[in-house]
Amino acid sequence: MTSSDRREGPPVLPTSTIDLPEHVVHRKFAAETVLLNLETGQYHGVNPTGGRMLEVLEQAGTVGEAAAQLAGEYDQPAEQVERDLQEFCADLAERGLVEVDDSKLD
Amino acid sequence: MTRSLTEASPGTELPGGRGASFSGHAFGMNIRAGFQVAGLPSCEPLEGGGRHTSLQLETEAIVEAEWEGRSPERIREWHDGSKVEGGLDLDPELGYRMTVEGYGAFTVSADGCNVRCAPPSDGSRAWEECLIGQVLPLAAVLRGVEVLHASAVSLGDRGVAFVGASTAGKTSLAVNLVARGARLVTDDVLGLAMEDGRLRCFPGAGVVSLRHAEATAMGERWRSLGEVSVHGPEAVRVALDRDDRPLPLAALYFLERGVSDATRIEPIEGGDPCLLLASSFNFSVRDRGRLINQLETCAALSAQVPQFRLSIGADTSAGALSEQLLRNLDELPPRGGQG
Numbered sequence: 140m141t142s143s144d145r146r147e148g149p150p151v152l153p154t155s156t157i158d159l160p161e162h163v164v165h166r167k168f169a170a171e172t173v174l175l176n177l178e179t180g181q182y183h184g185v186n187p188t189g190g191r192m193l194e195v196l197e198q199a200g201t202v203g204e205a206a207a208q209l210a211g212e213y214d215q216p217a218e219q220v221e222r223d224l225q226e227f228c229a230d231l232a233e234r235g236l237v238e239v240d241d242s243k244l245d
Numbered sequence: 246m247t248r249s250l251t252e253a254s255p256g257t258e259l260p261g262g263r264g265a266s267f268s269g270h271a272f273g274m275n276i277r278a279g280f281q282v283a284g285l286p287s288c289e290p291l292e293g294g295g296r297h298t299s300l301q302l303e304t305e306a307i308v309e310a311e312w313e314g315r316s317p318e319r320i321r322e323w324h325d326g327s328k329v330e331g332g333l334d335l336d337p338e339l340g341y342r343m344t345v346e347g348y349g350a351f352t353v354s355a356d357g358c359n360v361r362c363a364p365p366s367d368g369s370r371a372w373e374e375c376l377i378g379q380v381l382p383l384a385a386v387l388r389g390v391e392v393l394h395a396s397a398v399s400l401g402d403r404g405v406a407f408v409g410a411s412t413a414g415k416t417s418l419a420v421n422l423v424a425r426g427a428r429l430v431t432d433d434v435l436g437l438a439m440e441d442g443r444l445r446c447f448p449g450a451g452v453v454s455l456r457h458a459e460a461t462a463m464g465e466r467w468r469s470l471g472e473v474s475v476h477g478p479e480a481v482r483v484a485l486d487r488d489d490r491p492l493p494l495a496a497l498y499f500l501e502r503g504v505s506d507a508t509r510i511e512p513i514e515g516g517d518p519c520l521l522l523a524s525s526f527n528f529s530v531r532d533r534g535r536l537i538n539q540l541e542t543c544a545a546l547s548a549q550v551p552q553f554r555l556s557i558g559a560d561t562s563a564g565a566l567s568e569q570l571l572r573n574l575d576e577l578p579p580r581g582g583q584g
Contacts, residue, residue, distance in 0.1 A: 156434050166544040170515025
């Protein structure tokens with residue numbers, strides 16, 4: 140991926156919601172999850188943990204809620220999981236694979 | 246305005262003779278044609294009959310007239326040095342047009358349901374090789390079948406497939422396995438599709454191009470495998486008894502040469518998405534539906550089919566390789582749920 144394909148997105152907050160745009164699809168392989176950006180034709184791979192993060196993010200309401208669920212699944216401190224998840228989402232957003240929405244603040 | 250080649254041109258020789266027709270299947274599609282399709286055996290249609298395509302003969306002049314004035318997108322081009330030998334064009338309404346010097350012209354409707362073949366005017370039958378080797382695989386992709394650059398045989402009720410570049414040894418390996426009791430499923434292009442949540446491989450052409458060097462190495466054994474149809478300068482084309490059944494895959498081998506002195510078969514734990522995606526036979530159709538189907542098929546391969554890297558040693562004959570592969574297959578644990 141070239142530097143021109145990465146974009147700086149909005150900050151990812153615990154209150155952010157994450158959406159996969161219509162032009163991004165993903166499928167689970169045996170050892171990783173592959174995301175395909177149909178607009179660019181580029182494939183991206185994430186490890187099984189990243190694949191699980193993606194699954195939970197799609198179901199959960201906010202990043203914070205997803206982090207809470209993942210912290211329970213992996214038996215890890217919630218604050219650390221939240222930081223990891225924010226970083227993961229920011230990376231995906233930079234690659235144009237997810238959209239970050241902060242408009243649904245309480 | 247289309248004039249069928251079967252209606253006019255009283256002197257035209259049709260494959261199989263006037264009045265011949267073909268009904269069978271290849272690459273996951275039921276196929277009907279008003280002429281015998283060399284390299285494809287007539288057989289019962291696939292159950293369900295959801296994917297089908299029909300073949301017609303046409304003249305190059307008619308195809309040229311239909312595309313005149315259009316502005317298709319050139320998807321691919323083939324060259325011999327600086328000379329353009331052929332190309333694949335896409336028109337949003339007319340579909341695909343493939344032209345290859347010496348092989349004629351072909352059109353495939355955008356949905357893959359109709360294929361028209363315009364043989365070259367010199368009477369050469371090379372167009373039939375292009376039809377089964379390039380055009381029908383394109384139609385299959387448009388009909389929702391994923392195609393790998395692979396040969397495959399059946400052993401019992403399971404298929405075994407070998408992916409590799411041209412000259413990797415796919416055909417030689419397949420023929421040597423057939424000589425040892427396997428049945429040919431396909432050579433060079435393997436169709437895959439999901440049926441009821443399980444991945445199935447589909448038979449392709451029932452003919453192989455066996456290089457003369459391999460035929461010599463096999464001695465006279467290759468002659469008993471099937472009917473020799475063409476003796477070319479580089480290879481002989483042999484029609485084998487094709488296994489007509491859609492089958493689950495027992496294993497997928499990625500062939501490579503020049504990597505090691507001795508032959509090695511190593512499992513690819515968890516599969517490799519890059520290898521799978523790069524194994525496609527078709528990189529020309531890139532619409533949303535196709536790319537998603539390709540991704541889903543490769544994900545299914547990753548989950549359902551054991552995969553191996555088969556590094557072929559410099560001095561390993563195809564015969565010895567087939568023996569080694571059969572031993573490897575014997576050692577595979579049975580996988581529940583397949584079949």
